[in-house]
Amino acid sequence: MQKLLSIEWLKLKNYRTFWILIALYAVLLPMLNYEIANSMGNFKFNGMSVFTKSYAFPEVWSNMGYLGSYFITFLAILVIIITTNEYTFKTNRQNIIDGWKRIDFLNAKVLLVLMLSLLATIYFFILGSGFGLAYSGSASNLFSGYDKIFYFFLLSVNYLGFAMMIAMWIKRSGLAISLFLLYAIMIEGILQKILNWKLGNNYGDFLPLQSSDELLPFPMMKMAAGMMGANVQVTMPQYFVTATILWCGVYYFICRSMLLRRDW
Template sequence: MLRLLTIELQKIKYSKSAKALLIIYFGLFMFIALIASIKFNLGFVEFHLAEQGIFNFPYIWHFNTYIASFLKIFMAVIIVSMVANEYSNRTLKQNLIDGLSKKEFILSKFYTVILFALASTLFIFLVSFVLGLIFSSYTEFSIIFSDLEYLFAYFIKLVGFFAFCLFLGIWIKRSAFALGFLFVWWIAESIIIGVLKFVIFKDSLIANKISQFLPLESISNLVKQPFTRLNVVQASASQIGADVNWDSSVSILQLLIVCVWTGIFIFLSYKIIKRRDL
């Protein structure tokens, strides 16, 4: 495992675009956290997002993993480009000549996917932990380390999404086309969900039960929107008599679905490489 990871990290080390995207990925989240912690004086109104409770333990684990998940596209570009470069630079063929098996090639990519997801999860944990200690109204040990399942769901979410990107990169071989297909797939799933909800069943509950098995939708469902959990939203809703109860907990079923899709994507990637004339 370490040998395969070393091979991949050496390739990333000499890729300026990969390093730039990694810096942007981690830098953007830091920038968002910084903006949220600053007080803004808007004329007669002073606005401080941190005072709305977004950095309170344990809510911060849910909020930050949800926000950070929007930045995963930067990692996706790295993974797709990493695979595309194997074909354009003929390093894949050279690796196989040097004794690397096709199975080891896929495993090296998958280990890199896991490493990226793990590094991102640890980064979110550290940033959230520091922000929580600074701004949270609750600092009891039991409260700080509750709801950590959102971090685990975030990790699985990234692994599943990156495995999908890895599959597309291996299948299509061109990074621009692979990313384009990813966008088309997302549109296709959105259309399918819309047809299920408004044409076939005309029932959101039944449509959601079916659509939760779609790859991108299942990945998205792992960390659901956290905004209805905010006290200010709950208070505003109660004043107007609105119901904002939303099950935003981490679903074991969704975790299993994404894990199955991850296995499918890695298996298909291996099958493509195994059968393809390189």
């Protein structure tokens, strides 16, 4: 396993696009959060600065998690580029010719997805701790709301795994990226509305990417609802955790059957 990962690293460590996308993610995520944290401080509701607590513990995890679920797209695109590169350069074939099993090719990419997600989550934790400390002035609540950190990891694996599957299916980077974005931004939203409307019971919330998005929802929604005293029906997060893990398994088996059966 370590061997597969170290070979993936050999492929990436001198790849400029890899570092550019990582840098974009690493720089833009804290910048935007900083922007929002500061502008929220100035936002008053009935003369009361309601959002100043948004970046204090524990709310910081929900806020950053929600934003992070958009930013993860950078890493998803990275995964698509890395995977489709193999098809463009036909190095997927060469890896097999040189002695990998077909499943090794898949497992190496899965390990890459897990590793990127882990690193993104560690970065998420570091940034969140920084913002939290700066905006709450004490570390007393550092670990409350840490379940969001776990949710962020799951969300990341889900998005990157989905991206990997699209890449292995489509094989061409431009088309795969377009399809991924189209699905993530539009198609799934529409499907979700249709399913929820036709079937009720929030079935639409369990669509592949949506099931993770539900783990890190738009935090203001809850706040606003709470302020208005509305009673929001909330599905237990465990269901979405399970759904996310199941979807990741589905991606793996779809990829596996594609790779084992097809000509390369």
